[in-house]
Amino acid sequence: MGETIVITSGKGGVGKTTITANLGISLSLLSFGVVMVDADIGLRNLDLVMGVEKKVKYHILDVSKGLCTLDEALVKDTRSQAPLCLLPASQSHFKEDIQKDDFSQLIHSLRKRFEYVLIDSPAGIEYGFKTAMREATQAIVVVNPEVSSIRDADRVISLLEQKKIKPIYLIINRVNAELLKKKEIVAPEEIQEILDIPLLGTIPEDNSVLIAANQGKPFAYQPQSKLGEIFLHMAKRLTNTEPMVVEESAKTESLWNKVKKSFTLKK
Amino acid sequence: MASGKKATQRLKSVISKDREVLSSGSIRVLKRELGHIISKYLDIDKRKIQMTIEEADPEQYCLSANFQKKTKDIDETE
Numbered sequence: 001m002g003e004t005i006v007i008t009s010g011k012g013g014v015g016k017t018t019i020t021a022n023l024g025i026s027l028s029l030l031s032f033g034v035v036m037v038d039a040d041i042g043l044r045n046l047d048l049v050m051g052v053e054k055k056v057k058y059h060i061l062d063v064s065k066g067l068c069t070l071d072e073a074l075v076k077d078t079r080s081q082a083p084l085c086l087l088p089a090s091q092s093h094f095k096e097d098i099q100k101d102d103f104s105q106l107i108h109s110l111r112k113r114f115e116y117v118l119i120d121s122p123a124g125i126e127y128g129f130k131t132a133m134r135e136a137t138q139a140i141v142v143v144n145p146e147v148s149s150i151r152d153a154d155r156v157i158s159l160l161e162q163k164k165i166k167p168i169y170l171i172i173n174r175v176n177a178e179l180l181k182k183k184e185i186v187a188p189e190e191i192q193e194i195l196d197i198p199l200l201g202t203i204p205e206d207n208s209v210l211i212a213a214n215q216g217k218p219f220a221y222q223p224q225s226k227l228g229e230i231f232l233h234m235a236k237r238l239t240n241t242e243p244m245v246v247e248e249s250a251k252t253e254s255l256w257n258k259v260k261k262s263f264t265l266k267k
Numbered sequence: 268m269a270s271g272k273k274a275t276q277r278l279k280s281v282i283s284k285d286r287e288v289l290s291s292g293s294i295r296v297l298k299r300e301l302g303h304i305i306s307k308y309l310d311i312d313k314r315k316i317q318m319t320i321e322e323a324d325p326e327q328y329c330l331s332a333n334f335q336k337k338t339k340d341i342d343e344t345e
Contacts, residue, residue: 147274147281154282158322183269190275194282 002033004107004117005238006136006165010152012123014144015173015203018213020120021049022227023140025077025220026235027116028084035074035114037107038089039132040122041098047088051216052077059090064102070109079221083114095128107135125159133160139168140200145175145185153195169200171234176205199245201234203227286321288328294318298332305334312337 007020017040024036038046041061047053058073074085087110090097110117119136122128133139139160143153153170160168172188179185192199203209206227212219222228236242289297297320302313315335323329 147278150278151281151285154285158286179271183271185271186274186278187271190271194275194278 002111002113002115002117003138004111004119004136005138005140006119006121006133006160007140007142008121008129008133008156008160009123009142009149010125010156011144011149014142014149015209016123016142017045017049017120018209018218019140019142019171019173019203020118021046021218022220022231023235023238024084024116024118025080025218026223026228026231027118027239028077028080028082029220029223029232030235030239030241031082032115032239033083033113034116034118035083035085035087035110036118036120037087037110039103039119039128041089041093041095041128042091043122044089044091046086046120047075048216049213050077050086050218052086053216056088059088060103060106061090061093061098063087063106064098070106085114095122095126095131098131100131100134103131104135111135125156129156129159133163133165136160136163136165139165140171141168141195141197142171142173143191143195144173145180145188145191147186150186150191150194157195157197168197169238170195170197171200172202174205175202200237201230201245203230283319287319288322289320294320301332302334309334310337311335 007016007023009016020036024034027034036046037060038044044059047056052075055075058068060073062068063070063073074087077084077086087106107117107119119132121132141153141156141160143149157168170192172191175188176185180187188199188202208219208227219225219227220231223232233242237244287294298316298318301318302311302316305311306313311334316332318330318332320328320330
């Protein structure tokens with residue numbers, strides 16, 4: 001049975017879909033069979049970011065309603081040598097239109113066929129998120145170095161922990177190097193210290209992310225590029241073929257962590 | 268102060284509050300009663316207790332409290 005990883009954040013617009021797409025590609029470059037599930041029912045975007053929107057014929061609700069088979073709904077990315085598929089969301093339904101049990105059954109079927117099932121969760125902590133995380137065996141929480149994003153991530157982490165999902169990884173996205181140098185944003189090591197989960201990677205703010213999404217040509221397909229390389233490293237960490245990131249400040253336990261650990265045994 | 272440092276301080280404060288499971292009123296009462304009991308055994312400043320109670324997991328709460336030793340210039344009638 002494959003691993004099921006939910007990619008979530010709490011706050012919207014932090015880059016979950018871009019990360020799901022590029023991480024999925026990077027895992028496939030490492031020869032793992034990967035399926036990406038767009039769980040953002042009603043707000044389908046993973047197909048666009050992947051550049052496979054013209055291949056979408058059916059969606060997840062068609063499968064759950066028996067209008068097509070799972071194979072018919074899976075969009076195969078032929079750019080990848082290893083199996084890499086996308087199960088698209090519906091664009092014309094609402095989150096509540098899919099039954100949680102039907103979603104779980106679909107994920108169960110996919111886990112039998114793929115080594116990694118990546119679930120692109122909708123923003124928020126309501127029904128859509130609860131459905132998306134239901135079958136997860138691991139989670140990735142995406143944050144931007146912004147106070148609202150970090151606070152929402154903390155809330156999401158506590159909900160994931162309540163569901164006993166472990167490990168929960170952190171990806172810090174859109175780190176502006178100039179602002180970081182000027183100390184005008186929360187530093188990645190501070191974010192990791194506050195949220196206290198393993199850091200899978202840090203992604204710099206880069207215009208090429210927007211350009212790649214516009215063109216439907218995910219940058220992970222260029223593993224020699226700066227961003228492609230970052231994702232390849234994250235995929236290796238996820239598959240335990242490379243050690244996790246240890247921020248310098250995290251090597252020595254801070255007072256904040258000592259205080260926190262003294263009353264939160266959850267992390 | 269650079270805004271990054273300010274943001275970090277605000278986050279630590281707000282996340283600590285978010286993780287609390289009791290209202291500030293109940294926390295005050297608990298803090299007072301706890302201070303009263305602890306002071307029977309330790310020479311502490313009852314005005315300077317830092318306490319947090321959180322839900323560690325669905326089955327248990329975790330309580331953390333810091334008590335400051337009483338200094339000589341503290342009004343004993345406090």
